[in-house]
Amino acid sequence: MFDYLIVGAGFAGSVIAERLANQAGKTVLIIDTRNHIGGNAYDHYDNHGILVHKYGPHIFHTNSRQVFEYLSQFTEWRPYEHRVLASV
Structure with missing residues (x-):
């Protein structure tokens, strides 16, 4: 028996x-x-060592140092700077 079912x-x-x-x-x-954790943010390495975003790329953003430090226990981060190019 389990205390909780998630x-x-x-x-x-x-x-x-x-x-x-x-x-x-x-x-x-x-x-x-x-058969994996992470929901739609799941990614994995294919047979050629290429990182595949199974459900499309996801950009994670937070201003909370506490959230960032918590998640850093479970993942490695890849630097990314998102830039939007627009014209009106």
């Missing part, structure tokens, strides 16, 4: 499961229709 392994489900397990000491089962 439906969905995207950002929200993964974070709440991790917090319940590590902060509250609860047992957690996560279920998802996909």
